Amino acid sequence: MCGMKALAINSLTKTYPNGIQALRGIDLEVEEGDFFALLGPNGAGKTTTIGIITSLVNKTHGDIRVFGHSLDNDIYAAKACIGVVPQEINMNLYESCYDIVMNQAGYYGIPRSQAAAHTEAMLRQLQLWDRRDDQARGLSGGMKRRLMIARALVHSPKLLILDEPTAGVDIEIRRSMWGFLKEINEQGTTIILTTHYLEEAETLCRNIAIIDDGKIVENDRMSAILRKLHQEVFVLNLENTVDAAPVLAGFKVRLVSESELEVQVGKGQSINDLFSLLNERNIIVSSLRNKTNRLEELFIRLTQRKDVSTDGSDH
Amino acid sequence: MSGVPLKIQLVGFYTIVRKEVSRVARIWVQTIVPPAITMSLYFVIFGNLIGRRIGDMGGFDYMQFMAPGLIMMSVITSSYGNVVSSFFGAKFQGYLQEMLVSPLSGWVIILGHVMGGVVRGLAVGAIVTVVTLFFTDVDVKHPLIAFAVLILTAMVFSMAGMINAIFAKKFDDIAIIPAFILAPLTYLGGVFYTTSLLPDFWAGLSKFNPILYMVNGFRYGIIGVSDISIGSAFAVILIFLVLFALTCYYLIHRGIGLRD
Numbered sequence: 001m002c003g004m005k006a007l008a009i010n011s012l013t014k015t016y017p018n019g020i021q022a023l024r025g026i027d028l029e030v031e032e033g034d035f036f037a038l039l040g041p042n043g044a045g046k047t048t049t050i051g052i053i054t055s056l057v058n059k060t061h062g063d064i065r066v067f068g069h070s071l072d073n074d075i076y077a078a079k080a081c082i083g084v085v086p087q088e089i090n091m092n093l094y095e096s097c098y099d100i101v102m103n104q105a106g107y108y109g110i111p112r113s114q115a116a117a118h119t120e121a122m123l124r125q126l127q128l129w130d131r132r133d134d135q136a137r138g139l140s141g142g143m144k145r146r147l148m149i150a151r152a153l154v155h156s157p158k159l160l161i162l163d164e165p166t167a168g169v170d171i172e173i174r175r176s177m178w179g180f181l182k183e184i185n186e187q188g189t190t191i192i193l194t195t196h197y198l199e200e201a202e203t204l205c206r207n208i209a210i211i212d213d214g215k216i217v218e219n220d221r222m223s224a225i226l227r228k229l230h231q232e233v234f235v236l237n238l239e240n241t242v243d244a245a246p247v248l249a250g251f252k253v254r255l256v257s258e259s260e261l262e263v264q265v266g267k268g269q270s271i272n273d274l275f276s277l278l279n280e281r282n283i284i285v286s287s288l289r290n291k292t293n294r295l296e297e298l299f300i301r302l303t304q305r306k307d308v309s310t311d312g313s314d315h
Numbered sequence: 316m317s318g319v320p321l322k323i324q325l326v327g328f329y330t331i332v333r334k335e336v337s338r339v340a341r342i343w344v345q346t347i348v349p350p351a352i353t354m355s356l357y358f359v360i361f362g363n364l365i366g367r368r369i370g371d372m373g374g375f376d377y378m379q380f381m382a383p384g385l386i387m388m389s390v391i392t393s394s395y396g397n398v399v400s401s402f403f404g405a406k407f408q409g410y411l412q413e414m415l416v417s418p419l420s421g422w423v424i425i426l427g428h429v430m431g432g433v434v435r436g437l438a439v440g441a442i443v444t445v446v447t448l449f450f451t452d453v454d455v456k457h458p459l460i461a462f463a464v465l466i467l468t469a470m471v472f473s474m475a476g477m478i479n480a481i482f483a484k485k486f487d488d489i490a491i492i493p494a495f496i497l498a499p500l501t502y503l504g505g506v507f508y509t510t511s512l513l514p515d516f517w518a519g520l521s522k523f524n525p526i527l528y529m530v531n532g533f534r535y536g537i538i539g540v541s542d543i544s545i546g547s548a549f550a551v552i553l554i555f556l557v558l559f560a561l562t563c564y565y566l567i568h569r570g571i572g573l574r575d
Contacts, residue, residue, distance in 0.1 A: 054416045076319045076418040090409030106330025107417035109323025
């Protein structure tokens with residue numbers, strides 16, 4: 001039977017044979033139906049965690065339950081609940097897209113007659129049906145990513161784990177994949193996502209954990225985490241021009257150019273107040289944008305890293 | 316602890332076998348044709364040209380004596396080669412993970428690949444048998460024994476190929492064992508001669524070569540003569556079958572060479 005927690009991890013540790021301690025006691029819970037972000041810099045332990053959940057990496061200590069099924073003594077039931085899209089392309093590039101998805105259905109015990117319908121549905125949803133007879137090596141990078149998602153979903157898993165699914169995918173396809181993932185989440189599939197695109201996590205996920213150096217350093221609702229930010233910086237584009245940064249009570253303002261200002265808005269301050277003060281000085285704002293991705297700002301602060309690299313490997 | 320439902324295991328097994336057989340058929344020029352050509356050359360050179368000068372061996376025309384050995388040799392190399400290349404390719408390119416993350420049991424993964432090796436071994440064995448018929452008559456004395464030895468031997472070497480693939484880290488590692496262990500054991504396994512021709516020491520040493528039992532078991536099934544008793548041949552084959560099966564399962568279950 002599947003419980004309320006899609007995933008429950010207790011005191012998970014992992015030390016690799018070369019002595020690297022990738023995980024130093026992870027505790028994590030993901031509710032059924034959640035869209036959950038697992039973030040962290042390269043080498044933080046995200047991929048190791050996912051590897052252990054999907055039984056591709058042996059843990060050192062700890063307990064993992066997937067929908068109540070323990071990986072220690074009910075591993076096959078736990079595995080049946082999971083679909084995984086790994087970080088690296090891992091398919092037989094000489095097989096057709098159709099065969100890749102059909103075979104995966106077979107590994108989960110779906111007879112070919114049913115698997116054919118599932119495969120068609122998945123390939124159509126991920127806009128790959130027209131390429132079904134092509135060998136996977138002929139697909140673009142974005143198509144290969146979508147094919148891996150189709151493969152992971154063909155057995156209708158309750159928990160979908162995506163390890164950087166949109167890495168190297170262009171913006172248009174990335175946004176269409178976001179729409180698709182939102183849709184299957186709304187249909188009841190629990191999703192755990194790791195990504196370097198923090199905008200992606202902020203857009204899609206309701207809950208978030210940030211892992212750094214093998215430990216969870218933050219785990220809360222996305223909205224609660226973002227509220228912890230003390231200030232945000234907005235860039236204002238002006239209709240008229242100004243010679244110097246205006247003095248606005250309570251706000252720190254910097255002149256970027258004669259038609260552009262940067263304003264720091266602190267926690268508890270209102271943007272309405274800011275606009276009132278600008279109005280009083282006849283400064284008309286034509287548009288504004290947030291200077292930094294809010295989550296990115298928090299991420300850097302928590303992980304004490306200066307950059308959020310998108311390359312390199314992860315433990 | 317609950318196991319995998321039988322239905323999932325059976326569908327999974329069928330899927331792996333189907334995939335493996337499709338692979339053999341898709342690259343038939345690499346998997347089926349070369350052994351047929353190699354064995355034809357053996358028949359022409361060793362059987363037809365040199366064999367005439369050798370005369371009888373074990374009471375049979377040399378070509379007839381050699382034919383079961385050549386068939387068995389092609390089955391051994393083909394079944395081993397199929398699993399080692401398929402399994403290592405899947406491991407190397409990462410798509411073995413498709414199976415490792417699924418609820419399939421280790422036994423299903425092993426048996427599915429072994430069945431692929433057996434199918435290729437039998438397909439190649441059948442073609443070599445057809446080639447044999449162009450050079451000599453084959454009057455099968457004990458068909459059931461011949462078939463049983465063939466199947467069991469193909470299973471043994473399919474599992475041996477899997478063990479090789481599990482430990483291999485690069486493509487060189489899957490070429491070393493066939494070149495430096497499998498080929499010498501096969502050539503010294505009584506394919507071309509009877510051990511009664513050897514000095515006592517070498518004849519005794521040959522008894523430690525498991526391939527000698529497989530070749531002679533099959534030869535007994537085909538022409539009815541053997542250097543080894545058929546009981547000993549079956550016993551050795553079954554011992555290696557169980558040993559390799561347990562080794563494969565242990566390695567896959569523990570994830571040795573496959574995880575981390």
